[in-house]
Amino acid sequence: MAIRGVGIDSIEVGRILSFLKKAFSKQELDYASSRGNPASILAGMLAAKEAASKALGVSQLSFFKLEVRFAKDGTPQIWKGKKKLPVCVSLTHTATVASAIAVR
Helix, strand or coil: CCCCCEEEEEEEHHHHHHHHHHHCCHHHHHHHHCCCCHHHHHHHHHHHHHHHHHHHCHHHCCHHHCEEEECCCCCEEEEECCEECCCEEEEEECCCEEEEEEEC
16 A cells, blocks of 8 residues: 555644634544543644644645544544545644644
């Protein structure tokens, strides 16, 4: 399988509040609320969206239209509406920084 695109992004967890209303679906907010550190989870999701957008072609796909969902095994997935997008994502976070990489 040939790699067709790669994206990476990092975000400071403290910046996440400015993105709450415009960057996350209700499903994403509910998922993050159910976890131990919602701000870190949301920052990781935002980094994953941005990385996926870069891997898929930023000019064609804004990260605001993407949603992060998790498979039953916990693997993060990128969705646009009802369609799972063809990109593999890995994300990580600490209390202060979240990062993600996406490969298409």
